[in-house]
Amino acid sequence: MERWLSGLRRSVGSGVGVNSVPRVRIPPSPPVKVKTMPRLYKKISKRLAKKKMRQLWYALQPYADGELCEGSLIHTCRGYNEVITEITPIAMDYGIQKGWYLVDLDIETDKGTCSLWHCCTFPPPTREEILAYFQRRASVETEWDFGEQDNRLLEAVKNGEDPFDENGCVKKEFVVKGDS
Numbered sequence: 001m002e003r004w005l006s007g008l009r010r011s012v013g014s015g016v017g018v019n020s021v022p023r024v025r026i027p028p029s030p031p032v033k034v035k036t037m038p039r040l041y042k043k044i045s046k047r048l049a050k051k052k053m054r055q056l057w058y059a060l061q062p063y064a065d066g067e068l069c070e071g072s073l074i075h076t077c078r079g080y081n082e083v084i085t086e087i088t089p090i091a092m093d094y095g096i097q098k099g100w101y102l103v104d105l106d107i108e109t110d111k112g113t114c115s116l117w118h119c120c121t122f123p124p125p126t127r128e129e130i131l132a133y134f135q136r137r138a139s140v141e142t143e144w145d146f147g148e149q150d151n152r153l154l155e156a157v158k159n160g161e162d163p164f165d166e167n168g169c170v171k172k173e174f175v176v177k178g179d180s
Contacts, residue, residue, distance in 0.1 A: 038089065040064050043099035049172030052094065052101050056117055060102055063087070068122050073167055074107055079150070080108035080130050082166035111149075127168040131157070149176045 022174070040060055041049035050057045062068040073081045086108035091100040105116040114120045125133075138157045145151070156163040156174055163174035 002004070002065060038063055038066070040146055041099070041101040043097045044094055044101060048094075049101045052092075053103070056103065058118060059122075060105070062122050062146060063089075063105060063116075068105075068116075073124045073169070074109070074114070074116075075121040075124040075130075076107075076111070076114045078107065078111065078146075080153070080164060080170055081124040083169065085109055127164050127166055130164055130168045131162065134163075152176050 021166075040053070040057070044052075053060070054101055068074070068084075068087070070086060071083050074084050076082050084107055088106040088108070089102050090104040090106060092103045093100050103117075107114050107116055107120055115124070134153055134157045138154050151165050152174060153170065160175075163171055165171050
């Protein structure tokens with residue numbers, strides 16, 4: 001930014017009785033920090049990106065708006081909410097101009113990795129919705145085995161316990177060590 005001179009300037013003419021003010025430099029304003037949002041495409045038109053991405057365009061909008069980021073909750077294929085620890089964008093190259101558009105996000109949580117397009121949902125459901133899902137599953141006798149963690153949660157729900165905290169994440173006392 002430019003520095004502007006402050007005060008009066010001397011001018012030719014009768015300046016009798018006018019005390020001139022010395023020139024004072026005003027320091028530049030501090031730089032503005034703009035948080036850059038993640039991009040869904042680059043070096044291709046928005047219309048082409050939307051055409052190529054189809055429904056994924058709308059699924060990725062929370063990522064582009066900065067709502068879906070590290071530390072936020074995501075509903076995983078394990079049936080409950082988890083905290084995001086890392087997001088890795090997966091892009092598809094397009095054209096000779098080295099353009100690209102996103103095709104998926106790999107989402108890392110403390111339990112493992114999920115794909116936004118294939119098995120994660122955002123915004124995540126409420127604790128009540130997750131508990132109702134596990135109650136429905138516990139009421140049906142099936143021989144499906146989704147691992148020790150899933151079996152521990154179903155057993156807790158059958159016994160009338162609530163294994164989920166207010167965010168829909170598994171409470172620490174119900175976490176099975178070593179199962180992801």
